[in-house]
Amino acid sequence: MRDVAVIGVGITKWGEIWKQSLxxxxxxxxxxxxxxxxxxxxxxxxxxxxxxxxxVGQEHIGALLADYLGxxxxxxxxxxxxxxxxGLAVRLxxxxxxxxxxxxxxxxxxxxxxxVGGDEATFALxxxxxxEYEGYHGLTFPGLYAxxxxxxxxxxxTTREQLAMVAVKNHRxxxxxxxxxxxxxxxxxxxxxxxxxxxxxNILDCSPITDGAAAAILVPADRAREMxxxxxxxxxxxxxxxxxxxxxxxxITWLEATYxxxxxxxxxxxxxxxxxxxxxxxxxxxxxxxxxxxxxxxxEKGKGGAAVEAGETALEGRIPVNTSGGxxxxxxxxxxxxxxxxxxxxxxxxxxxxxRQVKDPRVAMxxxxxxxxxxxxxxIFERE
Amino acid sequence: MRDVAVIGVGITKWGEIWKQSLxxxxxxxxxxxxxxxxxxxxxxxxxxxxxxxxxVGQEHIGALLADYLGxxxxxxxxxxxxxxxxGLAVRLxxxxxxxxxxxxxxxxxxxxxxxVGGDEATFALxxxxxxEYEGYHGLTFPGLYAxxxxxxxxxxxTTREQLAMVAVKNHRxxxxxxxxxxxxxxxxxxxxxxxxxxxxxNILDCSPITDGAAAAILVPADRAREMxxxxxxxxxxxxxxxxxxxxxxxxITWLEATYxxxxxxxxxxxxxxxxxxxxxxxxxxxxxxxxxxxxxxxxEKGKGGAAVEAGETALEGRIPVNTSGGxxxxxxxxxxxxxxxxxxxxxxxxxxxxxRQVKDPRVAMxxxxxxxxxxxxxxIFERE
Numbered sequence: 025m026r027d028v029a030v031i032g033v034g035i036t037k038w039g040e041i042w043k044q045s046l047x048x049x050x051x052x053x054x055x056x057x058x059x060x061x062x063x064x065x066x067x068x069x070x071x072x073x074x075x076x077x078x079x080v081g082q083e084h085i086g087a088l089l090a091d092y093l094g095x096x097x098x099x100x101x102x103x104x105x106x107x108x109x110x111g112l113a114v115r116l117x118x119x120x121x122x123x124x125x126x127x128x129x130x131x132x133x134x135x136x137x138x139x140v141g142g143d144e145a146t147f148a149l150x151x152x153x154x155x156e157y158e159g160y161h162g163l164t165f166p167g168l169y170a171x172x173x174x175x176x177x178x179x180x181x182t183t184r185e186q187l188a189m190v191a192v193k194n195h196r197x198x199x200x201x202x203x204x205x206x207x208x209x210x211x212x213x214x215x216x217x218x219x220x221x222x223x224x225x226n227i228l229d230c231s232p233i234t235d236g237a238a239a240a241i242l243v244p245a246d247r248a249r250e251m252x253x254x255x256x257x258x259x260x261x262x263x264x265x266x267x268x269x270x271x272x273x274x275x276i277t278w279l280e281a282t283y284x285x286x287x288x289x290x291x292x293x294x295x296x297x298x299x300x301x302x303x304x305x306x307x308x309x310x311x312x313x314x315x316x317x318x319x320x321x322x323x324e325k326g327k328g329g330a331a332v333e334a335g336e337t338a339l340e341g342r343i344p345v346n347t348s349g350g351x352x353x354x355x356x357x358x359x360x361x362x363x364x365x366x367x368x369x370x371x372x373x374x375x376x377x378x379x380r381q382v383k384d385p386r387v388a389m390x391x392x393x394x395x396x397x398x399x400x401x402x403x404i405f406e407r408e
Numbered sequence: 409m410r411d412v413a414v415i416g417v418g419i420t421k422w423g424e425i426w427k428q429s430l431x432x433x434x435x436x437x438x439x440x441x442x443x444x445x446x447x448x449x450x451x452x453x454x455x456x457x458x459x460x461x462x463x464v465g466q467e468h469i470g471a472l473l474a475d476y477l478g479x480x481x482x483x484x485x486x487x488x489x490x491x492x493x494x495g496l497a498v499r500l501x502x503x504x505x506x507x508x509x510x511x512x513x514x515x516x517x518x519x520x521x522x523x524v525g526g527d528e529a530t531f532a533l534x535x536x537x538x539x540e541y542e543g544y545h546g547l548t549f550p551g552l553y554a555x556x557x558x559x560x561x562x563x564x565x566t567t568r569e570q571l572a573m574v575a576v577k578n579h580r581x582x583x584x585x586x587x588x589x590x591x592x593x594x595x596x597x598x599x600x601x602x603x604x605x606x607x608x609x610n611i612l613d614c615s616p617i618t619d620g621a622a623a624a625i626l627v628p629a630d631r632a633r634e635m636x637x638x639x640x641x642x643x644x645x646x647x648x649x650x651x652x653x654x655x656x657x658x659x660i661t662w663l664e665a666t667y668x669x670x671x672x673x674x675x676x677x678x679x680x681x682x683x684x685x686x687x688x689x690x691x692x693x694x695x696x697x698x699x700x701x702x703x704x705x706x707x708e709k710g711k712g713g714a715a716v717e718a719g720e721t722a723l724e725g726r727i728p729v730n731t732s733g734g735x736x737x738x739x740x741x742x743x744x745x746x747x748x749x750x751x752x753x754x755x756x757x758x759x760x761x762x763x764r765q766v767k768d769p770r771v772a773m774x775x776x777x778x779x780x781x782x783x784x785x786x787x788i789f790e791r792e
Contacts, residue, residue, distance in 0.1 A: 025507055025508055025509070045540065047540075068647075074467060074468075075461050075467050076535075077459050077461050077462045077532070077535045078461045078462065078467075080539075081531070081535055081539050081543070082535050082539045082540075083458060083459050083462075083488060083490055083535040083536055084458075084488070084489060084490035084535065084536040084537075084652075084778055084779050084782065084783065086488070086489055086649070086783065087489065087490075087649040087650070087652055087665075087778060087779065087782040087783040088538065088652045088782070090649045091649065091650075091651055091652040091656075091782070092652075096649060096650060096651060097648055097649055097650065097664070097665070097668055098648070098649060099647035099648060099649065100489075100649045100783065101487055101488075101489060101496055101500070101647075102487070102488045102489065103485060103486070103487050103488070104467060104468070104470070104485075104486045104487070104488060105468060105470055105471065105484075105485060105486065106467055106468035106471075112485055116485070116500060119503060119504060119507055119509055120503060122507060122509075123409055123503055123506060123507030123508075123509075124409055124507075125409070125503055125506075125507075147465070148461070148467075151460075151461050151465055151466050151467040151468065152467055152468040153468075154472065155464075155465050155466045156429065156431075156466075159465070263452075263483035263485075264481055264482070264483060265470070265471040265474045265475065265480060265481055265482060265483065265484045266471070266475075266480060266481065267475055267480060268468075268471055268472045268475040268476075272475075280481070281471075281481070284481055394468055394471060395468050395471065398468065398471040398472070398475070399468065399470065399471040399484065
């Protein structure tokens with residue numbers, strides 16, 4: 025397989041975008057990635073999107089968006105793994121370039137979530153859980169993650185304040201990201217006093233409903249070198265699944281799919297958690313970031329909450345996590361999130377992250393998760 | 409890239425399956441493919457499904473079905489290109505094995521369409537068209553294909569009877585397929601006298617609403633030889649898109665995405681239309697089969713109707729098309745259809761097609777199409 029590099033990334037401001045439709049949001053973003061890469065034609069494209077049928081009444085968006093992007097006639101695939109759809113698009117694009125099938129591949133994600141009301145959005149998001157054994161009995165995602173949070177608190181002594189500190193850290197990072205949906209700081213007290221969603225999770229523990237897209241251009245690494253582009257190689261790709269319903273797992277505080285996807289990416293890259301200079305992870309709820317950092321081995325099992333409290337995952341800490349602001353502050357247009365993570369680590373590895381720049385990073389990881397952790401896609405990137 | 413072979417296929421009877429849920433239909437079918445291949449564990453899987461969110465309120469079915477199939481922890485991806493979702497799953501599984509990423513990959517498709525009412529099913533299917541420029545103005549798929557049919561009749565003199573003969577031929581083939589939804593013969597008169605859907609298309613010109621799944625196991629060809637399995641190699645894979653809305657195309661009787669996907673598959677395989685011994689194509693409406701055979705070069709442009717009338721595409725004809733019964737008689741569980749086509753050509757190339765067996769075929773093609781032709785995936789298979 026060939027070495028693969030990211031030579032262009034694009035992202036626009038995420039939030040409630042009422043003046044653009046899904047196709048407009050997408051095209052604006054993808055054009056930025058093409059411009060950044062310095063290419064005007066791609067061989068193939070992948071679009072990660074969780075539920076455009078439920079959110080905007082439109083499926084078949086691979087072909088639709090290829091057409092509206094001016095790339096008609098190319099192979100164009102939409103891929104879905106709930107909130108890990110974007111990560112999946114990156115993985116399949118990686119595979120297509122690595123295999124030699126194509127040379128220039130656009131990987132992207134998009135979701136337009138605010139065109140429906142709250143009940144419809146909650147239903148659409150709920151289709152990522154096991155509808156027969158969870159959804160139809162009234163369990164929503166805040167409920168599922170609240171169960172995980174409560175179990176983590178009981179088992180490891182994780183505190184309410186530590187959960188809040190994840191949101192506080194990510195909002196601080198996001199306050200330096202002009203594309204974030206909520207680019208401002210919050211306090212532990214604000215999180216704890218915010219409205220209850222599902223005990224122990226309050227509204228400020230939850231990622232928001234967001235419209236947005238993200239895109240990246242992949243090419244063989246040799247070609248990136250010829251183009252005199254900064255060479256950010258994808259050196260590891262891991263994808264895994266787990267028991268779908270939460271009740272089927274032995275230990276609901278342990279994200280096995282994240283562990284396995286991480287291990288597969290580490291092994292392929294020949295790297296260990298200690299080699300990472302920063303990570304973008306799937307903090308759909310504050311507890312999720314704690315469990316993810318444990319499953320990826322960047323903090324000890326059960327110590328995710330304590331690590332946040334000690335500042336280990338802060339921008340200036342031992343291992344910065346979610347420098348972009350994460351899903352919490354940057355926003356969570358579900359299908360776009362995994363590609364948005366790639367945009368952030370590429371900017372960091374290029375030294376283009378502005379006020380939130382980590383000092384001279386070389387190796388970074390992305391972790392993108394579907395449902396209550398039933399699917400996960402991880403990638404490791406290295407700057408040459 | 410490595411040579412890839414299909415070593416197992418599975419399909420169950422398609423139709424209105426009210427006693428099984430999506431996951432049950434899927435698992436029963438996938439187990440048949442595993443059994444046929446003689447393997448009990450796969451490295452990875454792809455599921456083509458068009459709109460499980462709209463049809464059964466469940467997205468994220470890659471991870472769900474991996475779990476229910478007893479394959480937990482593997483990478484499991486759902487892919488979508490409307491009614492070409494199954495073909496897309498085959499293509500991505502092919503790429504994964506060819507690239508060396510994985511050795512044993514399950515490619516599959518599933519759709520459960522009869523759990524909703526007719527209006528909801530029509531809406532769900534309509535999401536494959538351009539909702540902003542077609543769907544919201546009242547245009548449904550029978551309407552889109554009726555426009556194509558009328559234009560073909562005006563431009564090439566294709567007759568109402570020739571359209572009907574496509575359905576008659578496919579029902580005759582399907583009458584010999586025990587897994588077909590409608591395994592019985594019909595007459596030209598019955599088609600012409602059946603209820604009007606969208607002039608000139610009647611109900612017997614249209615493929616039905618269907619529940620069903622199909623599955624195949626891909627491995628490196630070397631491994632198939634070691635296992636003493638019949639080696640059916642995938643020698644060509646083509647995927648293309650076109651202008652999304654029908655009104656944007658220069659000539660609505662010409663399926664450019666099918667032409668391009670076909671050309672790409674022919675080129676990769678080093679084959680020409682004359683080398684094919686049989687085809688399974690996407691006859692979602694009778695007119696579609698006529699346009700597809702023209703775009704793939706197996707009949708002359710404009711002569712698709714005349715070719716059916718002359719018996720060229722019949723089971724005993726020059727180039728048999730849709731020996732399985734096609735979407736019309738076998739049924740059209742949209743996400744499963746592209747994989748169902750692969751099941752049929754593998755059975756034919758192995759000589760296991762029973763009463764509908766073509767004499768000693770060596771090379772076969774599948775063509776799977778999304779929307780009104782905005783996406784198409786083609787594969788060419790060869791028996792060693």
